[in-house]
Each structure stands twice: as C-alpha cells, then as structure tokens.
Amino acid sequence: MKLNPWKQNPWFESVAVAQRRAKKRLPAPVYAALVAGSERGQTIEDNEAAFKEIEFSPLVAGHKPDRSMATRVLGQDISLPVIISPTGVQAVNPEGEVAVARAAGSRGTLMGLSNFASKSVEEVTAANPNTIFQMYWTGDRDTMVQRMQRAHAAGVKGLMATLDWSFSMGRDWGSPEIPEKVNFSAALKLGPQVILRPGWLWSFARTFNIPDLTAPNLAAPGAKKGPTFFGAYYEWMTTPPPSWEDVAWMREQWAQISGTPFMLKGVSRVDDAKRAVDAGVYAISVSNHGGNNLDGTPAAIRLLPPIAAAVGDQVEVLLDGGIRRGSDVVKAVALGARAVMIGRAYLWGLAANGEAGVGNVLDIMRSGIDSAMMGMGVASLDELRPELFEIREGFSRRAGAGVGRSLSEI
Numbered sequence: 538m539k540l541n542p543w544k545q546n547p548w549f550e551s552v553a554v555a556q557r558r559a560k561k562r563l564p565a566p567v568y569a570a571l572v573a574g575s576e577r578g579q580t581i582e583d584n585e586a587a588f589k590e591i592e593f594s595p596l597v598a599g600h601k602p603d604r605s606m607a608t609r610v611l612g613q614d615i616s617l618p619v620i621i622s623p624t625g626v627q628a629v630n631p632e633g634e635v636a637v638a639r640a641a642g643s644r645g646t647l648m649g650l651s652n653f654a655s656k657s658v659e660e661v662t663a664a665n666p667n668t669i670f671q672m673y674w675t676g677d678r679d680t681m682v683q684r685m686q687r688a689h690a691a692g693v694k695g696l697m698a699t700l701d702w703s704f705s706m707g708r709d710w711g712s713p714e715i716p717e718k719v720n721f722s723a724a725l726k727l728g729p730q731v732i733l734r735p736g737w738l739w740s741f742a743r744t745f746n747i748p749d750l751t752a753p754n755l756a757a758p759g760a761k762k763g764p765t766f767f768g769a770y771y772e773w774m775t776t777p778p779p780s781w782e783d784v785a786w787m788r789e790q791w792a793q794i795s796g797t798p799f800m801l802k803g804v805s806r807v808d809d810a811k812r813a814v815d816a817g818v819y820a821i822s823v824s825n826h827g828g829n830n831l832d833g834t835p836a837a838i839r840l841l842p843p844i845a846a847a848v849g850d851q852v853e854v855l856l857d858g859g860i861r862r863g864s865d866v867v868k869a870v871a872l873g874a875r876a877v878m879i880g881r882a883y884l885w886g887l888a889a890n891g892e893a894g895v896g897n898v899l900d901i902m903r904s905g906i907d908s909a910m911m912g913m914g915v916a917s918l919d920e921l922r923p924e925l926f927e928i929r930e931g932f933s934r935r936a937g938a939g940v941g942r943s944l945s946e947i
C-alpha cells in the first residue's frame with residue numbers, strides 16, 4: 538500500500554473543523570450561501586453564543602454505565618435526538634440531499650427535505666424512507682395540495698410547514714452572487730472563484746453533473762424540470778402570506794392526504810405556540826430560521842423554556858438554531874426540546890466529505906451527547922432537567938407571554 542503523506546485524513550473531530558474544510562473546499566459564493574444569516578448577523582451569532590450561558594456541573598463519580606439517547610419524534614423511533622433540518626442550498630456536493638438522506642438513515646435518524654431541494658422527493662425517500670417533507674406557503678391552494686399529494690405518494694412520513702419568512706434582505710458582510718442557471722456565461726463569471734477550488738469542481742465533473750439550481754419538487758405535474766431557484770422564489774414572494782386559518786387548512790389537507798404528523802417550524806413566541814396547538818399541529822420547532830429571517834430575534838434556545846412550559850404537554854416541541862455539538866443537544870433537551878434539528882452543521886460535513894461527512898457530524902453529535910449525559914450522571918434523555926445546569930440570570934426570552942413593556946417602563 539502506498540501512503541500519500543499529503544492526503545488529509547477525511548475524518549474530522551468537530552463541526553468547527555468541518556466548517557474550516559468546507560470554507561477551503563468551496564468556491565467563495567457557495568460557502569457564503571451556506572453561512573447565510575441576515576442584516577447585522579445578531580441572531581445567527583446569538584443562536585450559537587447563547588449555549589455558553591448554560592453551564593455544566595459534572596459529577597466526579599457515580600456516572601451511569603448504561604446510557605440511552607434513543608427517542609421517538611414525529612411518530613418515528615430515532616437513535617439520537619438529532620434530525621436533519623431542511624436546507625435549500627445543497628449544490629455543495631453532486632449527490633446533495635440524497636447523500637444527506639443516506640447518512641441520516643445509516644445513523645438511524647430522520648431526513649428533513651426542503652421545498653427548494655435540488656433532488657426530487659422520490660430519490661430522497663428511496664435513500665431514506667424516514668423523510669419529512671418541508672413546504673413553504675407558496676403557490677395557490679391547488680398547487681400546494683398537488684405538492685402534498687406528490688410527497689405522500691413518494692412515501693414521506695410527515696409534513697413540516699415553514700412559515701417564518703419575511704423576505705428580509707441585505708447582509709452587512711455582502712451576499713453571494715448566485716447565477717440563475719449554471720451555464721457557460723455563469724461559469725465564466727464565477728470562473729476564478731471556481732477554478733481556485735479544483736476539489737469541488739472535480740466532484741461534479743466526475744459525475745458529469747453540473748450543480749443544478751432548480752427545484753424539482755416544485756415542478757408542475759407532467760413538467761420535466763422544476764422552476765429555477767429564482768422562479769421558485771418569485772412564486773413564494775408573490776403568494777399572499779398565510780393566516781392561522783391557512784395553517785389549520787394546510788394541516789387538515791395533510792391529515793386527509795396522509796394522516797402522518799404535521800409540524801410547524803419557526804415558532805418564536807409563546808402565543809404563537811398556543812395558536813399552533815389550536816390549529817391542531819402535532820409538533821412545532823422553536824426556531825428563527827437559523828438567523829436567516831428577521832435579524833434581532835433572540836437565539837432559539839432562549840425562546841425554548843417558556844414555550845416548552847406553555848405547550849410541551851400538548852405537542853412535541855423541537856428546537857433548531859445554533860446546534861454545533863452534542864452538549865448543545867443535551868442543553869436543549871434539558872430545557873424542554875424532545876429533539877433538535879441541525880442545519881449548517883451537516884452542510885459543513887457534506888461540503889467537507891460528502892455522505893461520510895454528514896455521518897461524521899451525526900457521530901460527533903452522538904458522542905458529545907453521550908459524554909454530556911455521562912458527566913451529568915443521567916441514563917436517559919428524560920432525566921435531563923434544567924435544575925442540573927447553571928443557567929445565567931435573564932437567560933430566556935418570553936415574547937408573546939404577556940410580558941411586553943410600554944415606553945414609560947423601559
């Protein structure tokens with residue numbers, strides 16, 4: 538066997554290392570599209586930083602020798618309380634969502650597939666039958682029903698509606714230029730940035746595929762191809778925003794079509810969580826869209842405790858935003874989440890090492906959760922309680938719990 542001393546070990550030990558590798562490997566605009574964020578970047582930063590305000594006080598002895606992190610979410614048994622959050626930009630790897638779905642399946646967890654995914658729902662459910670399809674409120678009602686029917690026919694195990702989007706544009710650090718189509722003129726324009734990343738380019742060239750910036754799951758019935766990303770975005774922007782009656786309508790349609798769980802993603806207020814319960818949802822995700830929506834929204838983890846206290850006994854409460862390690866997962870579970878969803882963490886893994894990289898990230902989560910459970914002396918997820926942690930004063934935020942202040946009180 539010949540050893541190549543320059544070849545890097547593809548395994549990485551933390552999500553931060555995967556992110557550094559992703560940055561090195563991807564053309565700058567592709568990397569920037571994954572970083573995303575909005576406005577001044579306050580929310581994206583707080584999503585991660587807030588976890589530092591929850592501190593461990595580990596035991597020196599008396600650890601439990603047998604620990605289990607298996608749980609059940611959205612009607613499915615999963616081997617760890619971490620599932621894949623849907624993300625729309627996976628031109629990071631030629632296999633995109635299919636690679637992510639396979640990795641999630643091999644680690645015993647659920648795949649969340651974006652409305653704006655680059656692979657079809659049929660290909661993804663073939664790779665991991667435990668897929669939850671995500672939908673935005675876009676298009677007219679007949680179109681939405683047709684998309685739900687297609688996802689159901691493909692065998693998805695649930696529907697996730699993401700409604701927390703207010704088209705907030707503009708980033709202080711500048712947005713990447715994304716071409717409408719990856720054709721010759723776009724390639725020329727992006728040229729230097731792409732040529733400087735031969736590993737990424739080669740991964741596509743090898744499969745005779747160029748990154749496809751279309752949304753196949755939004756294709757009209759009978760159409761060969763879905764709309765371009767920008768066409769899809771235009772449809773979304775020009776769709777009148779949903780009301781709570783629309784949420785209840787969507788849930789009801791899904792119940793009739795499929796009968797599998799319906800989740801509302803993007804809840805950041807206690808009163809909205811209660812409205813979601815009234816609309817009959819099965820689960821919610823406390824989330825600020827990974828800091829990509831309205832900047833200045835507090836970290837998702839700060840919003841979790843009051844929401845979990847208000848509705849945690851009526852619906853499954855998940856959290857997403859800022860999860861980068863297993864200890865973050867343990868903190869979120871202790872503060873009331875049944876499970877968490879990860880976004881950028883697996884995108885870095887996918888960019889760094891394809892399907893194996895996503896599996897690597899899930900393994901990092903698993904071993905981090907296990908270490909934290911061991912240190913805290915717990916044997917199962919339901920033993921995790923906020924009382925086991927030191928949580929800084931003023932940690933949580935209670936929007937929508939009747940605590941607004943008037944001008945004279947500030």
Ligand SMILES: Cc1cc2nc3c(=O)[nH]c(=O)nc-3n(C[C@H](O)[C@H](O)[C@H](O)COP(=O)(O)O)c2cc1C
Pocket residue numbers: 570571572573584622623624625626651652653671699802824825826827828829857858859860878879880881882
């Ligand atoms: C590049 C990118 C694309 C995303 N696309 C979608 C999407 O299509 N649908 C959706 O519901 N959420 C989308 N999200 C939000 C994620 O599902 C999730 O809420 C967020 O990434 C969680 O934060 P984290 O990245 O810190 O884990 C996207 C996030 C990123 C970073």
